[in-house]
Amino acid sequence: MRSIRVLVLRLAKENPSWGYRRIHGELLVLGIKVAASTVWQILSDAHIAPAPQRASNTWAQFLRSQAEVLLACDFFETVTLTGTRMYVLVVIEHAQRRIRILGATAHPTAAWVTQAARNLIMDLEDASYHARFLIRDRDGKFPHLFDDILADADTHVVLTGVQIPRMNSIVERWIQTCRHELLDRTLIWNQRHLLHALREYEHFYNIHRPHQGITNARPLQPLPEPITNPAQISQLDIRRRPRLGGVLNEYQHAA
Incomplete structure (x- = not known):
């Protein structure tokens, strides 16, 4: 039947x-x-x-089922014009794709990474966001206290497998995007310049840039209602707003 x-x-x-x-x-x-x-x-x-x-229960199923309460973090490196190697620590929300730049330093000491964890917890509390899980790799730059601080906030740290970067593919993909759209097109002078560029990109990424992974929405700003008036479409007046000297471009309707 x-x-x-x-x-x-x-x-x-x-x-x-x-x-x-x-x-x-x-x-x-x-x-x-x-x-x-x-x-x-x-x-x-x-x-x-x-x-x-x-x-x-596959890893992909875990990521999908826990996306709303799942963070991922990672370090990536870049080099300034003076030859200084800088380490950037980033965190991304799996569901909304919101990115947080936790900082950049030439010396990612245990104290620096621990303070970054504290800052992250305070930022999440201000945003009324509770993360149940945070994915990270087994990089030695993460001290035990990093995990302890997150555990105190009821966030369980999930370690990826050894040399299996695809287990943290969301943040790895963001790092590639950041390199392609920003760092590969910008001459970074020093730490201050790097942080400025990263903050600009963080704002651009969270507020303006559409993301295919979330149906072309933006992490912190919903899509506007589509224009249905033919007369309005025929008289579009779109203005460009360059950021970082034109490395990034935002477009909006003229006021």
């Missing part, structure tokens, strides 16, 4: 850890008497794998 088939597939979809016997039992509780073999056949015909395989 079609209604039973639909219900079996619904139970399988809504409860990935249930096997055909568990689904069969739930049907009996609902007063629906069918053979367990019938449930197995329905799942098989729909190309749904056995429960042990469906129950395996």
Whole structure:
């Protein structure tokens, strides 16, 4: 019967850890008497794998299910014109793609990284955002106190596998974007100049730049209502607002 088939597939979809016997039992509780073999056949015909395989919680499933309360952080490096190697620490929200530049330094000491963690917690509290998880790699620049501070804020640190950067792909992708759109096009003089450029890019990224990963929305600003008036479209007056000397461009309607 079609209604039973639909219900079996619904139970399988809504409860990935249930096997055909568990689904069969739930049907009996609902007063629906069918053979367990019938449930197995329905799942098989729909190309749904056995429960042990469906129950395996993959990393991708974890990222999707926890996206709203998930942060990721990482260090990346850049070099100034004077040859000084600078280390930048960034954090990104998985769901909204909001980026936070925690700082840049030539000497990422344990004290500096620990203070960055404290600043992050205060910033999250000001934004009324609670993160349950933060993903980071096993970089030795992260001291134990970094994890302890996050744990005190009820944020569990999740370590990526050894040399598996794709486990932190969201922040890795952002770093590539930052290099392509900013750092590869800018001559950085010193730490002060680097921080200024990064703050400008942080504002641009969070407020103006559309993101394909969130259906071309912006982390801190929703998309406007689409223009439907043909007359208004035919008389568009779009102005450019350059940032960082034209390295970044924002466009908006003339007032």
